[in-house]
Amino acid sequence: MHPPILQNLLQQEIITPEDAAKIDIFEAKKPFSLHWELKSLLYLGVILLNIGLGFLIYQNIDSIGHIALIALIGVISAVCLIYAIRHRPPFSAGASESPPPYYDYILLLGCLTFLIMEGYWQFQYQIFGTRYGLATFIPMVLFFGLGYWLDNRGVLSLGITALASWVGITVTPQELLSKNDFNSATIVQTGVLLAALLTLVPFVSERLNFKKHFSLTYLNFAVHIGMISCLAGMMALDLEVLYFPLLCGAVGFYLWYARTRGSFYFLTVAVVYGYIGITYMLITHTDSLNLDFMFYLLYFVLSCTGVIFFLINYKRFIKNDAP
Amino acid sequence: MIAYNSTWLDALLTRDTAHKWHHKGLLSDEQWKQVQERYQAPFYTPNVFVRIGLAFFCMILLSAAIGLFMLFTGADSDGGIAALSIFFGLLSLAALELWAIGSARHFGSGVDDMLLYFAISVILTGLCSQLPYNTDTLVYYCIALPFLLAASIRYLDRLLAAATFICMLMILLLAVNNIPRLALYLLPFSGMLFSAGAYFFAQKGQLRYAWRHWHRQLVVVEMLALATFYMSGNYWIVQQAGAELFQLEQVPMADFFWLFTFIVPVAYILIGLFKKDRLMMDIGLGCIAAAVFTFRYFFHVMPLEWAAVIGGAVLFATAYFSIQYLRKHEGTYTYAADGDITLLQEIEEQLIEQTIASQNPPTTGDKNTFGGGEFGGGGAGGEF
Structure with missing residues (x-):
């Protein structure tokens, strides 16, 4: 579709024949970017793999044991976060320059596995007991810190979500326990x-x-x-x-x-x-x-x-x- | 033929193309400024959020307005209501033509979209409500078709273009379904034939300069045609249709449809890669997923979790190694999100060489030999 437009711009003398030649070559030789497709396949693969492994682990939980599992999740989380911290962009008060590819996803994976690990702990061993506020307070602090330090808006969003649930939980439990209903006020x-x-x-x-x-x-x-x-x-x-x-x-x-x-x-x-x-x-x-x-x-x-x-x-x- | 001012549409097209070139550094800031001055399109096209908001309020407005209209005129018979609906639809069309497009110069503002959709649906509802209760579905589609077709041509609307395509396909399938005895054999093939026809029509149409304003509608048709072509021969769909329409346990020519289920997606991807046709390749990827689901529906060869693990691992490995390969072998295919930058430098070098070698700036005559001769054969390589 571009030749008539190019012709038109030439006639209007907005561009020189030299520019037109450049654009012509460009249009003819444009490489075909497979970026979007390959990236989608990659993430689809990761998601499928995780779902499958998750199911397998769930089915064999008796033979694996909780400790081993929590340790595994913890290691994944730690590896991701350490990678993210080691490859962090230099800190600045403004927006940092763009980090290497996959960086965002590894950081997010680290944060999400951290949440899973914490949830697992609480579910299996009740480490926080009924102090649910603390359970949301820790990830909140972590995510806000990481979000600002590593300059990542996705992690910041997680932090804000954690803040909202922390605030929500801190104001409700007493009401919930005494009156057995949510006081929506x-x-x-x-x-x-x-x-x-x-x-x-x-x-x-x-x-x-x-x-x-x-x-x-x-x-x-x-x-x-x-x-x-x-x-x-x-x-x-x-x-x-x-x-x-x-x-x-x-x-x-x-x-x-x-x-x-x-x-x-x-x-x-x-x-x-x-x-x-x-x-x-x-x-x-x-x-x-x-x-x-x-x-x-x-x-x-x-x-x-x-x-x-x-x-x-x-x-x-x-x-x-x-x- | 087009409701919108076609000079402005042309200006918009030029600006968009020039903007892309400017973004890639092919046009200087000065030239881009000149383009902006020279090609002006005073359409009202708001930001996408405002467009959604406008469409939302326009829908409430029109629904309330038609209610008021009915109450005021006090229509009580079915025929009266139908006539009023059609009249109201014509009123909204008039508002669209005279006010929204005419004086307010809207183009994709949410208001013009909603006025059009509302007018078409109200007119069609009015017309169809007058049909007897036991009318064949085919008749409804036949009534809708001319309106959808005319509207998608005149108002350059992609949603209506998609509706037109589906309407045509349904008419064909319903008509074929009425053929005694042969319907079972003809249905899938008529779907394929129609889709193939629509695909080539859309492809040829996109190349025609005279049809440039319908480019985006034709892309929608092309996309749908690729999808329906595959759906016409997918084993699961054929089997379900056979069970539904003809109470068949086993469809005839099952082997053919199984082959079709797996070969077409692969063919889409390969052809898409070789011809650098992104649409075909992406739809091919979607069709692969459909083929896998079709297979799993009929053969439970392994438990779901193992299938997910193996499938995920295969996908991950394929994508990972392709990315690694493309990183090392830059060329026709690239993993870079915007792989044109290296090419730009290359062109720059080539041009400098050319100008130094010839010692005079290339003229218009040079341009043709230059573009055609040196780089014309660059096409797709055989790496894949």
């Missing part, structure tokens, strides 16, 4: 606070000029945890007085963020969560008025038209020179 409150904390981190790190490229990872967790907590507070706890203004604040914040940073992702996410919240408020509060079905249809038509025009015109509104 605590969980929702924790969610909101956690989201606020996660939102704060990127701004602090930007101020300190330290690992600014982790911002998106933090904010991605923060936006979903925060908004879902607010919606849960509105719907499940019926505390609209508290959580609806919070939701509005969060939506406003992310719209502001989207505008200043030119992020279309946060723009769309904020608009969708905000729309769900507002629609919920409208439907629950007009319930007693016995309005006609047509009113709601009209609401959807008008509100969606409004949102569509907002989203379309936001492109002009969003700052183009944003990073």
Whole structure:
């Protein structure tokens, strides 16, 4: 398809015949990259091998013994992590240069096998007893440390997940044991606070000029945890007085963020969560008025038209020179 | 024929191609800037997240709007509702043509996609709801076909192109299925024949400059054709269809279909490699998986865990050694994610040699002999 385009560019005198010749050779001799295919096959092979070996070990657990198994998993984890640490990119406060191939996967494998080993320990020997908080606290510290030290966003995500479960577990057990039910108010409150904390981190790190490229990872967790907590507070706890203004604040914040940073992702996410919240408020509060079905249809038509025009015109509104 | 402004589509195509060249360093920043200035396409094409959001809200809007429309007009009979649906579908088409594409210049914005899908589905629902209860399925497909075909051509839509292909295939298979006695033998072969025809049509079509705007739709058709060709002869599918449609325990020509199940994926991969056809090779890889599952469905030769271990080991070893091999033997095939960089340096050297040797800058006439003569025979090597 390229010759007519090349011809056209030549006629417009944008390129010289010399450039055209270069491009022609390039198009004719382009090598065929098998990167994606071979890599997929490699990982598929690794996954299949792991599943198969896992099953085999599971079936023969009596003859192998738990100690040997835990040791094996521990060795795998240690080897992966040591490899990752020895081949780490030089530390910098910004983004490090790209590490060797497979590096990310070996590091992730090390982290995941560490989790498996810990889970195995707890399951078989109850080393943490009922102190589940500690069981999530250790991987959290490890993953945050590794994530920052080795500059890896995947491990950082694992760390944030561990943080969320640590916080979630620390606030629930007492309630769980005393009343034998999940007190969702605590969980929702924790969610909101956690989201606020996660939102704060990127701004602090930007101020300190330290690992600014982790911002998106933090904010991605923060936006979903925060908004879902607010919606849960509105719907499940019926505390609209508290959580609806919070939701509005969060939506406003992310719209502001989207505008200043030119992020279309946060723009769309904020608009969708905000729309769900507002629609919920409208439907629950007009319930007693016995309005006609047509009113709601009209609401959807008008509100969606409004949102569509907002989203379309936001492109002009969003700052183009944003990073 | 195309609803979108075709000058802008051309400009977009040029920009995209030039952008790729610029990215590879074949065009200077200056030249890329010039291309951007000279080829302008004032379409409204938002970011993918905004596109999803717009499509989502557009869908809610249209569903609520059609509800309101029905309530206002107070249609109560089946015929009335069908007529109103069709009318509403035409209204959305008008909104698509006059507002979204016409004045708002949308192109792949989520709004134009959703308006189109909604219009087509509402019109088809309206038309089909008027058919008697016991209508043959074939009739539904025949009604849908012209709409899908026309829409995928006029609005350059890949989803509708895929729907058109499947609709055509279903019409053919349902028609063949009605042939008495011969249907059992003809079904798989008609599927293969149709897929092969569609494949060559899509291949030839992609090479035609006049059809450049339909390139991406034709790629979708090509991909589906490769998949359905294999599915037409896969033993598991043939056996299931035989059991379902003709209550057969054992299909005739089982050996042929077993051979087909295993040979076609290998052929896809080999042909894909030799012709540097990524689509064919990737589908071939998928078909290998299908062949393995087909085999395991009928023959339980070893327990699942051992199969996984051995299969995984074989896959791992194949991929690992191929990567090692390609690392050492750079050439037509490469493991580098972006293997063009070394080639660029090579071209640079060749060009310098050429210019120094001839002592004058190559003219347009030089270009042809240069490109064709020296490098024309570079094709696929026999390493694989």
